[in-house]
Each structure stands twice: as structure tokens, then as C-alpha cells.
Amino acid sequence: MDKTYIISVPGQQQELAHKLARQSGRIYSKVVSTIFKLKQEKDIWLEKGDMEKLIRLYAGDFELHSQTKQGVVQQYYDNLKSYFESRDKTENSKPPYRTKKYNKVIYKRSAINLKDNDILRLSNGRKGPALKIAIPALKQEPKYAELIYNSNLDKYQLHIVVDIENKKIEYETDKTLAIDLGVLHPLVTFDGAEVKIYNGGELNSYIRYRNKELSKLNKKMSRCEKYSNRWNKLNRAKRKLLEKSQNKINDVLQKYTSSLISSCIEGEVSTIVIGDVKGIRADINYSSKSNQKLHQWLAGRIYDLIEYKAKSVGIEVKLQNEAYTSQTCPECGSRYKPKNRNYKCSECGFEYHRDGVGAINIWKKYLEGTQVEGELASPTGIRYNPDLCCHSKWNASPFQRAG
Numbered sequence: 001m002d003k004t005y006i007i008s009v010p011g012q013q014q015e016l017a018h019k020l021a022r023q024s025g026r027i028y029s030k031v032v033s034t035i036f037k038l039k040q041e042k043d044i045w046l047e048k049g050d051m052e053k054l055i056r057l058y059a060g061d062f063e064l065h066s067q068t069k070q071g072v073v074q075q076y077y078d079n080l081k082s083y084f085e086s087r088d089k090t091e092n093s094k095p096p097y098r099t100k101k102y103n104k105v106i107y108k109r110s111a112i113n114l115k116d117n118d119i120l121r122l123s124n125g126r127k128g129p130a131l132k133i134a135i136p137a138l139k140q141e142p143k144y145a146e147l148i149y150n151s152n153l154d155k156y157q158l159h160i161v162v163d164i165e166n167k168k169i170e171y172e173t174d175k176t177l178a179i180d181l182g183v184l185h186p187l188v189t190f191d192g193a194e195v196k197i198y199n200g201g202e203l204n205s206y207i208r209y210r211n212k213e214l215s216k217l218n219k220k221m222s223r224c225e226k227y228s229n230r231w232n233k234l235n236r237a238k239r240k241l242l243e244k245s246q247n248k249i250n251d252v253l254q255k256y257t258s259s260l261i262s263s264c265i266e267g268e269v270s271t272i273v274i275g276d277v278k279g280i281r282a283d284i285n286y287s288s289k290s291n292q293k294l295h296q297w298l299a300g301r302i303y304d305l306i307e308y309k310a311k312s313v314g315i316e317v318k319l320q321n322e323a324y325t326s327q328t329c330p331e332c333g334s335r336y337k338p339k340n341r342n343y344k345c346s347e348c349g350f351e352y353h354r355d356g357v358g359a360i361n362i363w364k365k366y367l368e369g370t371q372v373e374g375e376l377a378s379p380t381g382i383r384y385n386p387d388l389c390c391h392s393k394w395n396a397s398p399f400q401r402a403g
Contacts, residue, residue, distance in 0.1 A: 003164045003312075005138075009147070009156045013131060017147055017156035020124065020131070021102040023062045027072045029099035030058055035076075036097065048077045063128025064105070071106030105147035114141040120160070122147075133158060140164070152243045154236075164312075177269045178363035179260075179306070180322065181277055181299045182355050184341075187256060188379075190359035191267060192372065195379040197355060198260075202384040203252045207296060210245035217241065252384050253298065257305040259382065264315055272310055273366040274303060275322030275358065318366070325361035326354055330372060353379050 009017050031051060038046050052073050059069050079096040087093045111123040120138065122131040122145060131147070142160040150157050180188040187198035217238045224231040264272065277299050307317045327335045329345040336346045343354045352360075356379050364370055 003162050005160050005162065007133060007135060007158045007160065008153070009131070009158055010133065013133070014155055016129060016131060017105075017149075018102075020064065020105045020128075020147060021149060021156070023059070023064055024068070024072055024103040024105045025100040027055055027059050027062070027064075027069055028076060028103045029101075030055065031073055031076045032097060032099050035080075035095075045080075048073060051077075061127065063124050065107065065111040065123050065125045065128075067108040067110050068106050068124070071108060072103065075104075075106065102149060104149075107145040107147070109143050112142055112145055114138065120158075122158075131158075138162070152239045152246070154239060174271070175267065175269045176271045176273060176363065176367060177264060177267075178320070178359050178366065179272060179274045180325065180355055180358035180362055181275055181302060182358075183293050183297050185355050186253070186298065186302055187260065188355040188359045189260065190356065190363045191269065192363065192370075194377060195353070195356040195359060196263075197353065197379045197381050198256050199381055199383045203249060203298075206245055206248045206252070210241065211292070211296075213241050214238065249298070251386070253302060253305055255384060255386075256382075257302065257309055260306065261309045261313065261315070264310070265313060269315060271316045271318065272306065273318050273320045273362060274306065275325060275362045276319040277322065320362050320366045322358065322362055322365075325365065326358040328357075328361050330357060330360045330364065352376060 034051065034054065035046055038044055052070055055069055055073055056066070062069070076096060083093060083095045107122050113121040113123070114135075115121055118134060118136045118138075120133045120135050120142070122133075124130060138160075140162050142162050144161040146159045148157055148159055149155075175191065177189055177191045180190075182188060182200070184200055184204070185197050186200045186203060187196075189196045189198075217234055221231055221234045221238070224234065263269075310317045324335060326343075327337050329336065329343075329348060329350050330352075331350040332345060332348040334345060334347040336343070338344070338354050341354050342351065343357045344351045356376075360372065360376075364372070
């Protein structure tokens, strides 16, 4: 299983990282211009192998590793492959045509060397100085790395990929946990006996604060001449705001999903079923406030975190169509559309929290109509706090993980 870590490049090597990114951008732009020139003049798509030979001649004096140069060529041809696959399905699709002044720098295994388990050395060929970064906690040599500029932080970061062994746990039971993703409450779970509601108050307050402050800064920047001293000062404040907000939001999501996986380990859950919300943003036409909430919904991010963490401990993650799950009565099967957070069936009188009803019905749909045994207890609420702990079998990483 691959795991990605994000590490900031030390300040003294930021200038070198900037230079490498510029050379990578020149190679990518050369690939783009060559491809389009041949297509226009001779109506042919140049093969990747021929392009790699051309780049070896063009970038012979560049201070980059030979595998890095090939990686840039591969990057373009991967984009071109996506274009070929989508052009028959999508109207007006275009091949990748934009040149880049700066581009990510790719390091393959042959250019990576971990010395004494604490210094990561990234080779830039015989002509260029190596990029060296101290990583004391890294015990295994990465198989791949990318040097990427983070515009919010205004600095370069190294994304390294390490192959780790899954910590698979064998369970004697075949227990399923259903999850209903929501805007107000990011996670609502049901395991056949208990409903848990992960409160989204703190998370949504961070998002609202970010939106308000971002709106103020954008309004001030619109009155300034672009790239003036005043504009640059406001832009730095904007980047700082986005960075802090993202860190706070990420902390809530990381702690909630880690707590979820911890409870799954303790409850011996072998399968997690998540309501499929793909396409829910398509053609939405509610109030401007509701539209903004849906477009900023973090459902995809939450799903990725759950999937990643669950697979690392051997728990399966599956999607289930969640159509009408918040409107269907778990007792009699009739439909009723609640106007608030409380669900009360108009037919049998069943009452429960609306999001809890959604999680229960996702669980029942996946298990093909399995009935809930016994009387449902009131939902258990889980609130975010900075010291939210996780199970001892789920170890937090010392690095920021990409997602």
C-alpha cells in the first residue's frame, strides 16, 4: 500500500527548488510546443520514445536527473492519454496545450537515496547539486517523490511516496457500519444497534469564518492595482488565511475519521458502507447560501480519508445508493420528507433524528432489507475537541499526509 507524506523544503534550499521547477517547466513547454508543431505541420502525434530522445538532446545541460526529465515527458503523455480516452465522450475536448513556466520536479527511485535513515538525498544528475532534506522519522526509502510549489504557503514542498504493509486485522464476525455524509453533520454512523452523530458545529464555523474573511480580502484586493505593494500585502494575508483555515478543517476531519476507524477496530467492523453522493452538486438551484454550502461540502475529502485509513487496517469500504434514505421510514417503508432535523413518519408514527434515519436505511439497503433488532436508542453525539484520541492500533503519522 502506498502512503504519501508532505514535507516542507528547508529555507536554504528553496532557491534550488525554484531553479529546478523552472527547468522542469521549460522541458514540459518544449514537449507541448513540439507536439503541436508536428500535429499542425504533418498531422502526426509524436511517439513518447521519440520525444524522450529529443528531450535528452534539448535538456542535456539542465541540472536535472535523466529520470526526472523522462518523468516530465511521461507527465505530458499521461495527460494526452486522458484526452484520447475522453474525446469521444466529451464535446469540445482539447489536448493538453498550455505551457508552464514552472512545473513539478519528479524523482524516481533511481534518484532517491536515504542516508543513515535521516537524510533524504534527491539527485539532480552529475551537473546539478543534490537536494538534501533531514527526515529523522522516515524508516523506509521512498519509491517516488515530487517537488511541488504550494501557493498558499508560498514555498516548495516535497511529496514522498512510501510503500507500507497493510496492518490487516482478522475478525471472527462480519459486521457492517453504514455512514451517511452530511453538510450539517459530516458523519452519521449506524452499526445495526447504535447511531453516532459527529457534530459539525466546529467544522462549519471554520468554513463560515474563512468565507467571510476571504470575501473581505477579495473586496479590498479588487480596489487595488494588481501586483502593487498594497495588493501584494493583501495577497499574503489571503494565503495565510487559507493556510490556517485549511489546517483547522483538516485537523477536524483527521480526528473524526481516526476516531471512526478506532471505533470500527474496537467493534470488529469488517465493512464500511458509505452513502454515494456523487453528482449531488449537478444542476443545483437552491438559495445562494444553500448552493454555497453544497459546493463547499467536504464529502469527497471525508470519503478519501475513511477509505485510506480503513484499508490500512483491512476494512473494506463500499458505496451504496442513498436515494430517499432520509425520507423512508425504517419501520413501515413509507416516505415522508421532513422539514427539520426530526423525522416523524406520517403513517406509523416512528420518530428519530433525520440523519440517523439516513444511516439506518443505508445499512438496510446494503444488507438487502435486514431489519433492525430491538428498540433504537437515542443517537450518541460526538463533538470535536483538539485532544480527541484514537485507538492504540491506529498510529498517527509524524508528517502531514496528502489526501
